[in-house]
Amino acid sequence: MSDIATNVIVDGTLNTLIAASVVTWGLILIKGVQHIRISYHNRRYNKEFWSAPNIQAAAHLENQDGPAARVAGIGFSTLIETDGGASTHDLEHTWDRQELLDRRLRQQMQKERGSLESGLAVLATIGSISPFVGLFGTVWGIMGALTNISKTGSASLEVVAGPIGEALIATAVGIAVAVPAVVGYNFFIRRNKVVWAFLDDFAIDFVHLALKSSFIIERAGSKPAAAAASARLTDVSGGKKSNIKDTHEELIAKEAHA
Template sequence: MSDIATTVIVDGTLNTLIGASAITWALILIKGIQHIRISYHNRNFSKRFWGAPDIQAAAQLQDQQGPAARVAGIGFSTLIETDSGASTHDLEHTWDRQELLDRRLRQQMQKERGSLESGLAVLATIGSISPFVGLFGTVWGIMGALTNISKSGSASLEVVAGPIGEALVATAVGIAVAVPAVVGYNFFIRRNKVIWAFLDDFAIDFVHLALKNAFVIERASAAKPAKLTEIGGGKKTRDAAHEDLIAKEAHA
């Protein structure tokens, strides 16, 4: 076993672990920002949604972001679609309104779950294999050190301690890389469960609200102007004209 091969393998192992550490901390930072944004948007939307006077007013909320807002948006669009009166003959619309609404909400929740879980498999992989990668570098380095010791014919502490100590650095680095990855993975898994439970409760409450309102949501539209009619050479609204006629008959 040549010294060059040993050096290349040990150095390659250390560089791999350093790269894995950089990926780990980058993912922890990205996922941390993502969860902060999600928590803020969910709290903000939940406050505005439950503060609305009715479900029709809640459907008119604008500029809402976050998983809860997207789940609600899918729910409102489904209610409008099923109430549009358009005849559909595909398999998707063979369910009744409640079943279709529940299906659409679940589909959107699965999309949100996929977004939340993105990157966690990388953290789990790094946390699982980093100690073994470091151990591989250590074992290889010790093998090279022992080979050199056998060639030199001396087994004194000065000869043995240096090469073996350098080889053990790979194991220490592997553990140092694995610990943050495992801690980050467990933390985000816990946070995902909390967010998923929140979305699940929100979806159930949304279906109950829709059921309470007979699965009817009106489309947002501008109010129609009152129709004008000509009476006595002037233009008045139909209601105003009707009230004038009733007043004239009362005085007659």
């Protein structure tokens, strides 16, 4: 085994680990910014949504950024599509309005989940294999050092310490690359669960609100529909002006009593 081959393999291992480290920190930065933006947009839209006077007004909110806004947008589109009866007769429209709405919301949530989980498989892979890649470089470097010892016929500390010490660097680099990848993976998995739980609760509340409004939503430029929906919400609330925030509190109270 030549010294050149040993150096090429050890150096290649180190370069691979350095590249993996760059990818790891790049993904951590990208996913971190993504979650900051998602958290901001979800809080903003959730506040605006529940502050709307009724579901008709909530359908025309200007803020359409973030997973919650996109889930709600799919819900409003489905309500508009099914308002007055769907003209299509495909299999999807054989369900009733509530089933179709729930299906569309779940589909959008799965899309958001896919976006949240993108890149995490790479972090998991780097965190799993980096120590072994570093160990491979170390073992190969030690093999080269032992070969040189056999050639020189000397096992003094000066001959052994240098090559073996350099070979052990690969293991240290492998561990240094793996730790941030594993920590980042676990952190973002936890954050994804929080976002998913929020979207799941939001979707359930949206279906309840749609059910309360008889699955009627205002089409663009349709004032009579808005007036009719507002009248229905007023009747349900006992003659008082309905507010989505009040409805949300009612739903929470019912679930608590149940």
